[in-house]
Amino acid sequence: MNLSSHLIQRKLKLSPPLTRDLVVERDLRVPMPDGAELLADRWAPKAGGEALPVALIRTPYGRSGLFGTAMARPLAERGYQVLIQSTRGGFGSGGVFDPMRQEREDGLATLDWLIKQPWSGGSIVLVGLSYLGYAQWAVADRLPPEVKAMIPQVTESALTLEFLRQDGFSLETPFGWGVLTAVQERPWAMLRQPAQARRTRRALHTLPLDQADVAAVGHRSDYIQGILAHDADDPHWAGFDHRHRVAEVTVPVSSIGGWYDIFLPGQLRDFRILQEAGRPARLTIGPWTHLDMNDTAIREAVEFGLAHARGEEPPHRAPVRLFVTGEEAWRDFESWPPSGGKPQRFHLRPGGALSTEPPGEAASDGYRYDPADPTPAVGGVRMVPDSGRVDNKDLEARADVLTYTTDVLDQDVEVIGEVSAEIWFRSSLPHADVFVRLCDVDPRGRSYNVCDGLTSLSGADETTRATIGLWPTAHRFKRGHRIRVQVSSGAFPRYARNPGTGEPHATATTLRAADQTVHHGPERPSAVILPVRAAE
Missing domain, CATH: 3.40.50.1820 (Alpha/Beta hydrolase fold, catalytic domain)
Structure with a gap:
């Protein structure tokens, strides 16, 4: 002992x-x-x-x-x-x-x-x-x-309830937890973990999803059935x-x-x-x-x-102690969010640019999202070994991911607080997701995720302003780095893939690819909104 x-x-x-x-x-x-x-x-x-x-x-x-x-x-x-x-x-x-x-x-x-x-x-x-x-x-x-x-x-x-938002269903974490609690008392459960993890990953691709618990653990799970059938506001979750x-x-x-x-x-x-x-x-x-x-x-x-x-x-x-990533240092504050932050819009612009200057001309960028080959979750907020801050090189090379990047920063930009984005978006289908990720690009060109978020839209076949709440953060973009924003339509399996049909997640069996358009310009000023503080 x-x-x-x-x-x-x-x-x-x-x-x-x-x-x-x-x-x-x-x-x-x-x-x-x-x-x-x-x-x-x-x-x-x-x-x-x-x-x-x-x-x-x-x-x-x-x-x-x-x-x-x-x-x-x-x-x-x-x-x-x-x-x-x-x-x-x-x-x-x-x-x-x-x-x-x-x-x-x-x-x-x-x-x-x-x-x-x-x-x-x-x-x-x-x-x-x-x-x-x-x-x-x-x-x-x-x-x-x-x-x-x-x-x-x-x-x-x-x-659990944050995962079950009607406007953004986080599949991987509650499903994985349901599997964990279903198998953890089986003989030799610890030794079987690697094999079980592979089985769970495969099960997340099951259609319809209400059969995925059987694929993962061999029997029905009331908890997993519940998360698939009932969103956060449903009386099912009373208590x-x-x-x-x-x-x-x-x-x-x-x-x-x-x-x-x-x-x-x-x-x-x-x-x-x-x-x-x-x-x-x-x-x-x-x-x-x-x-x-x-x-x-x-x-x-x-x-x-x-x-x-x-x-x-x-x-x-102090009441609040935060590790400021990028600066890689602990800092003390009196409250969350700290005082002194001012929301600053970083606008999406033509040619993959990102700038605090409002766009001067209307433009748009497009990509095709196919739920049969969904945009993958890479690092970030997950309960898997490769979660957290990772290099996004391979993700950003995909055709279904748009990126917008600032010029090289001539001074530090400190962002502490709640982060959001407003993306003017249109899909060829009524049902679509918008995923936005904020990244820090270092002088060697490596893009590391800072925070992100997703929202699900209905009526997406009409141009609409999608508001996305990203994860809160405390991060300093250093002089010589660049700020990057990714826009895509998923991060699977962290979020359930949007089938594009409007069918319920639990019973959807048809996957429809969609052509997505991101607009930016004076009338449709797509932007990420960062709580910028004067660097100390």
């Missing part, structure tokens, strides 16, 4: 622990009001563990392996005792797993049980990433006084959305996210709600994807969480 402790310390670049001598009590039974029992493991130092604050982790992914070793162990070695609980219906816990719907009632019952345990120590900190962070938001407005802080990481209070609880949180919150994380917009929304409600909160956003591992969460649990658990103030820092 000490070997794993040393490996985790090295991998996460952690400071040395207070102790490596731990005891683990396994399979504690936590009763729920309906009679189900959820299993939990308690990690604590062998000496003096009963007096320590409790870090509570509620997870659907099991209590051993990554979550036990890489989460519970480093916290238990650094001042906590840790209760890691398997959520309902998984890894020995009773009941049936019904994703996202059960975490409020079960979480409140777990807290009620925990504060009554003789070893509970009198203070609790809620920690965890992704679904584990969502489980925190599910109970955030009814925390007992023993809970002293929350540390949600790469997560948000309305998990998933905990946004209304965020402003009612009374404990300090330290929120940790990444610029290439799948939940970033919702996480920033939650933080703004906290700030506007006057709640004690701070935000840290690094250059990370959803799957990146680093020391930030453990460090916050120790510096921020333990301080509040002991009735102390954590070390002072």
